[in-house]
Structures are given as structure tokens and as C-alpha cells.
Amino acid sequence: MSVRKSIGIDKYENFPEWYQAVLKEAGVIDIRYPVKGMYVWMPYGLKALRLTQRIIMDLLEKTGHQEAYFPTMVPESVFSREKDFLQGFGGETFIVEGTVTRRFNERLFVRPTSETVMYYMWNMWIKGRKDLPLKMYQVVNVFRYETKMTHPILRVREIMGFIEAHTAHPSREEAEKQIIEAIGIYKDFFNRLQLPYFIVKTPPWDTFAGAEYNYDFITVMPDGKGLELGSVINLGQKFARAFEIKFMDTDGEEKYVYQTCYGVSERVLGAVIGIHGDEVGLFFPPEIAPIQVVIVPIMKPGEKEILEYALKIGSMLESHGVRVFIDSDLEHTPGWKYYYWEMKGVPTRIEVGAREVETSTVTIARRDKREKQVVRLEEVLETLRKIWSEINEYLRIKGLEHLKKKTVFLPDYLENKGFNGLIIAPWDGSKGCAEELEKETGRNVLGEIVESPISLPPPTQYMACSNKADRYALLGVTY
């Protein structure tokens, strides 16, 4: 581990440098893997990811989605069945043609996402109304030969933690209800992580390959680039027709099912890192912090009582499910340790020295404020929980401020064209108007804003667009 204690870079000034430094110093990712766009997850970063995944998996389970596992490779003939999908994903899909010593008769496509892999089976599974709704999810690695510039966690060629849910329904209405449920699940998920986001409905000319329409959750990174956190997709009957997924309805007629799918990935953790981090380093929301409390005994060699006291507090906390680390290393000073663990994003710290042992107290320091408090031993757990909830609120507010800082209304943008960030622009929903906006701003229309963390005044007519601006578009350059 490096001896640098704080990152010491302003993420708004130089995000790429800040981001790389944080990933490295905090032990999240090693970027030196010899394949472009593929990275190694270090234990500390992976732990945070596993905790993040647990949240969304629990939310999916609670709403009746069952975990399954479908293979990574799909025959070319199956992959090619839905033509829009093939068109959209073909170019970036890795292909296996054989082994070192043999060539296959049929090429295998490595899943960039699992629609075709799953729906081939659903054709056999879905027979009648009682098989519906079918709600499944899987946690898998998917592969995309990204032609955009790759970035660790944010845009990669192996998405190693893709959590994709897929559903089938007997009617359009029920599929649309499922879209609402999915949006609700994702809102819960991102809210638990204190991430700010817009929800946009993507324009028809930019929907997911094979979909009718989709909603995207968009946030913004410190460099002003937009980041898609998750996507909720109404597939309509396109795949159902391609894969002949039919059910016998109660009226005795065979009908195609209606499908939805939605996915999130490790990218969500990338957003947490970029949005909650600061000059000190990482800042994990307590729920996903690999270490929630670091205990630093302040002692000289041989002061066994202090260490024992620290151990006692540690096991007390662990018995309540708290993730604790006791840093009893004698090589570094307490001050060094404070910086080090703050850089690693640990939300709370307990300091114990001779005074604490004597008075049966602990000193609690927190990652959000330069403030310490002394509490009695029996109040430690309760105090920590209170602090974590305050930290969550702190991160939520700071996240919102961040989003506001990196988002601008169109008129303000036109006053300051050097602005890096998302742009909110009145829009009439037409392609023509979108193109004008894109030309004007050098950014893409990401969709129509359907939910905004920033309050929006009624849209007004603006500029070259028609008189009918009745909604807002979100524009941005994305990862």
C-alpha cells in the first residue's frame, strides 16, 4: 500500500486523475490487466460491489423475481433471430469460432446481454396463463466490444456484474405495470445508495435494440459526462414473435406474451465512487462500506489493555452485524491511519486510548464532518446507527448539489458554452427539434425527462424548435 494518505486532487478539476488515483490507492480496481477494457477487481472494491449487488438482488427477490442462470454462449442461429437486436449488438459481440485445435460448425456468440439466450428457453417454458407472469433475473458477466473509449467500471468490455431481470406477461397492460414496478425497484436501489438521477424516456430513434421504448436512469459524473445507471425496457412482442413465445389464453386463443427487461451493473458502484468521493478519497454509504467502522487503538507497544478493549468493542459490534476492522498495526501513527481509512471511504472511526478504557467510553469520528464525540460504551451501537443515517442524509444532499452543479438549463448554457455537464432543454418531442438542440449544444438528446431531482418550471417555447415545446429533453455526452 502506498504511503499517500489523502488523494489530494479536486475531482471537479481533474476527474480522470482523481478517479484513477482513488481506484488505485483505495484498492478498488487494478487497471493494468493486459486486455483493453478489462480490469481486475481488488478485494476491497469487490466487497463494496458485492454489498451493492445484495441490495438490488434483495429488492428483486422481494418483488418475486427468481434467480436463474443461463449460459454465456449462444449459437449464431439463435442470436440472429431478432433482427433489430442482431443489428444493434452484432458489431460489438465477441465470437468464439473454435478452440486451439478445432473449428466449430456453428459460431458461438458471447452474450452481450441475455435476451436471446433466455427467450429460446422461455419458448419451451411458457404454455398457459398459469406460467405468467414469469419474472427472472441473473447475475452474470457479459461482453461488449465497446468502440467508445473504455473507462474502468464505467465503460468496459467485460461487464462482470450485470444484473439483468426479464419478465413475460399476458397483456400489454400487465407489461406496463411491470415497467412501473421496475422503475420503483431501481428508484429504491439508487436512493439507498444516495445517488441523484434523472429518469428519461429515450426517443424512439434511440431505444434499446429490439425494444418498443425504454426508460433510462441518468446521473452525471464530476467531469460533466452523463452516466446511464440502469435501463428499464418494454420489449413489447418483438422477441416474443422472434422466439415464438406464446401462451394459451383463457379464451382459448394462442397469444404472444409481452416482455420487459431491465438491467444494472457495477457501473452503479462507479457512480457511487465518483459522486460521493472527495479530495480525501472514497466515501462509501454505510450500507455498502466494506468496513463500516475502523477501530484505532491509541497505544504504545505492550499496552494490552487498550487492545483488549478495542477487541471487545469490535466483537460486540460484529455480533450485531457491523463490519469492523481493528487497525492495531504498530508501524503507523494514529494520524496516518485516520487519513488512510478516510481515503478508503470508511464512514466512521472509533478511537480508544487510555482515557476511553478508564471511563468506559469511546471516541467516534465521522467521515462527513471534522467532529468527534465521546460516548459511553453502551451507546456505541445506537450512536453509530444514528451517525450512519445522518451520513446518508449528508450524501444525499451532497449528491443533489453535485447534480445541480453539473446540470444547466439551456438558456444558461447558451450564456456559458464552456459548461461541462447535462443540459435541460424545452422540447416538443420531435426528431427535428432534437437535432437542432444537439447541433446547438454538441450533446445528445438522452430522452424526455419524466422525473427530475431538480424542479422544472413549465417548459416554454424556445429558439429554433417549434412553438409546441411541452416537455423537457435531457442532453449530455455520456460514458
Next chain:
Amino acid sequence: MSVRKSIGIDKYENFPEWYQAVLKEAGVIDIRYPVKGMYVWMPYGLKALRLTQRIIMDLLEKTGHQEAYFPTMVPESVFSREKDFLQGFGGETFIVEGTVTRRFNERLFVRPTSETVMYYMWNMWIKGRKDLPLKMYQVVNVFRYETKMTHPILRVREIMGFIEAHTAHPSREEAEKQIIEAIGIYKDFFNRLQLPYFIVKTPPWDTFAGAEYNYDFITVMPDGKGLELGSVINLGQKFARAFEIKFMDTDGEEKYVYQTCYGVSERVLGAVIGIHGDEVGLFFPPEIAPIQVVIVPIMKPGEKEILEYALKIGSMLESHGVRVFIDSDLEHTPGWKYYYWEMKGVPTRIEVGAREVETSTVTIARRDKREKQVVRLEEVLETLRKIWSEINEYLRIKGLEHLKKKTVFLPDYLENKGFNGLIIAPWDGSKGCAEELEKETGRNVLGEIVESPISLPPPTQYMACSNKADRYALLGVTY
């Protein structure tokens, strides 16, 4: 779901048919995926697998192994560095040469196991003694173009739940200690699952590609075929040399590290299914049963009190971490449900009807014995735990009987050459003697037995082999 209630096939008479029926009826695997050797994990089967994986992951964590994630694809130049490894795995390694629209400059090899993927990085990570020992594991999918006949879970082309641990040490002695620790971990793991096994040391001419020697855990399936449950490998310095993994020792000299690795996979669950299952169907050890107790309310439509009573018991048990399912479906009779859930391997069942409600009791039935007991409500949890521990013991003993039934000493084999199973034969450790034994039995020497669940008399000289038979070989045909 089918209406068949019990599997009704003797697994010893017709294992392939029994196995396929169980996988299908109990909802473990769907074998109809259109790529040979790749299968779909159904929610119920996957749940059991996740619970199984949790056990070994916890054992690895507790012994200081940290979870990491390394990419799936490795450049050909990196894959080829260790020549024995390349030789051993090259032919069965899937290769990506590009996407639909482009050809890569360098081919990417899809990991059949992750030595090369990891050790490329370890070269950069390991500098001094303080970086050692390094103990890591990952849970990943790996791909092998098996030329042997494929079988669901047992021999597949996508191993979707490979749990591979890798370690590096400063000395041969420490690496050897690690081998002992790893063997201990695997013993704990298989013992928790009540699986019987031999431990063998593989002969030098049959070690893992790139290894010095390895220990294999071998069990036997109902058809008499051996199954490797896990492998513990001493890599010596072969990879360290190929990947230049060196550390500065305390004496100021740069030295190569000593490495070990060990892996298990979903195959372990295949063994659980084959060894513990019976004519009724699956039989899960309680620790990995997706449903530990099914509650069957015995009621007519509208008997709300009984259902409420069942729900109350269910939530009481759930609050203690018990995995419960309440089967309140009115379509099927209680008898049908009993068979159905026994077929699914649920170890215990609670029946509640009017009498139970009145007397504040429940009736508990168990999967191992045709025996029911009535217990008071407040004793339910305690009774279940007692029954589960008895069921574990029952499975352990039955598993051992199974292994004995499918294992024979060489002299007995020669009396009955039709025997399907493993053979224990006195051996002098030489290749010549091994070849004779193989010729005589039509089976392969899997290794020298170093631990046996069957007590072994002192080896005696036998037949064509030399006079020096001082150990036992395990012979078998394996999956």
C-alpha cells in the same frame, strides 16, 4: 410442473434415467439449451447451489482468502507462457478471434481456469515478504471444450460456479502447509454436505498441467463412475518462473514464490444430488436445502384459522433464519404435496390441521423416516434443529454405505468383473505396476489413496506387481 409425484426409479439400476428425471422434475437444470455441454440452472437448483457456495466461501474467508475478480479473457501471449499448462489446456480452450465485424490482432483465450490470468498480475503485486502469503479466491465461470461425454453439472463446457483459490508463499514449506490447510478446508466442506470421499495423490504422470503434484477428492456416483469433487494443487515454482513472480527475501535475495491452487465447482452439488437422492427424488442436507421446512395446512376452502396458524408458524421460523415455504395451494391434496416436496428434497414437513390449531401443536414429518411426531408450538424450532442434525447423520451413514457399495478391493473385483465402481488395489507406486492394474481392470489409476473412508488393511503383494506393494491405488472410470 409435472403431476408425477415420486421419481420411482432406482438410481442404482438406471442412473442416467434417474438423474435426468430428478433434474427435471425437481427443477434443478433444464438440459434443452442448444449448445452441447451447456445447461440452464432453474431457480430451485440454483438456490441450492448458492447455499452450497456460501459454505465454501465462508470457509475460505475464515482462513484469510480474499475474494477478487480477474477477467474472463486472456491474450494468447499471456496464456502461452507456461508451456505445460498451454500443452494441457490449449486444446480445450475456447478462443475469441474477433466480433462479427472485426478481427483482433491478438486472439483472446477464454479462461479454462485462471492461473495465467491471475499470475500476470501477481508479478506486479508481489514485491517483498510482506506481500506474502497472498491468498485469493474467485467465483467465476470457466470454459472447457470437453471431449469426454458431457453430463449436466458433472461434466460441462461452461463451469458456471468455479470457486478457485490461489496462494503464493515465500518457501516450499509454507506452500506445503497451505496444501494441508486447503485439504482441511475441503474436508470440512464435503463433511458439511455429508459426502463420502477418498483423498488421493495423483501419480506424477497425471498431475494438473503446470503442477508439481496434486491431491484429488474422489467420490463415486450411483452408476459406479468416479467423480472428482475438488483438487488441491502444489504448483511449486513453475508458474512463478513463467510469470517472473519474485519477492525480495529478508536476506536481500530475489526469489521466486511457491504457489498452490485449489478449486471446486457446481459438480459438488451434482454429487449431493446423486449420492443423497433416492427413489423418491432429491434429498438435500438441511444446510443447503432451498426450503428447509414446507408447511402444509390441511384445510378446506375458507378454513382461515388453519391458514393463519400456518402463516404464524412460518413467520416465527423465518424470523430464526429458517427457509420455509407454505404450500396453501388448494388445487392439490395434502398427499400429493407430501410426495411433491419430498421429491424436491425438502428435509422436513410441518402439517397443521384443525387438531393442531386446537391443541397448539404441529405434526412434523421427516424425509429420512416414515415417521411423524406431534410437538408443542414452542418446541418446533428446537425439534426441527434436532431432526436436521439427525438427518445429517443419516445422510452421512447412507453416503458411506453408498461408497462402500460402489467400491471394491481388487481380489473381490477379480471374482466379479462385472462390478461397476471404484477399485482399491495394492500398489508399489510405479508406473509399470499402475499400467498392469489398469490393464487388468479396464480402469485408470486415479492416485495413491492418502485418506480413505473405508478402513484399509496393510497392503500386501499382489499379482503381477512387484513384491513391494506398500500403498493402495484407487482405480476408476471418472466423469
